Amino acid sequence: MESVSIKIKKTIENTIEKTEFNVSEYVRKTFLMYSGEPEYIEIQFDNSLINVILDKFGQDIDIEKVDGNSFKIVFEAAVSDGLFRWVLSWGSDAKVLSPNSLIERIKTESHKVANLY
Numbered sequence: 001m002e003s004v005s006i007k008i009k010k011t012i013e014n015t016i017e018k019t020e021f022n023v024s025e026y027v028r029k030t031f032l033m034y035s036g037e038p039e040y041i042e043i044q045f046d047n048s049l050i051n052v053i054l055d056k057f058g059q060d061i062d063i064e065k066v067d068g069n070s071f072k073i074v075f076e077a078a079v080s081d082g083l084f085r086w087v088l089s090w091g092s093d094a095k096v097l098s099p100n101s102l103i104e105r106i107k108t109e110s111h112k113v114a115n116l117y
Contacts, residue, residue: 040099043072
């Protein structure tokens with residue numbers, strides 16, 4: 001069998017511009033590494049999840065007391081499968097208040113799960 005060697009000459013015709021990328025901002029706006037179009041999300045959480053929220057969003061997140069048992073936050077994030085699954089992971093301890101598209105998706109999935117049992 002004869003061996004053939006091929007040499008490839010690679011040239012760069014376009015220049016690459018360096019852009020600023022904030023990793024921590026990206027991670028804060030994505031959930032489970034899913035990306036998507038950013039929207040403002042409002043969620044009410046049980047007080048027991050305060051440390052989870054601070055771990056995810058940091059100390060700069062605005063937290064508003066709803067009542068003696070819960071608080072809410074508003075944040076900008078990619079509305080994605082990752083966010084959807086993240087919210088569902090908290091069960092009844094998290095309630096999406098907006099956007100309506102996410103609320104409807106949570107309702108639909110909740111009905112599917114309830115019908116399994």
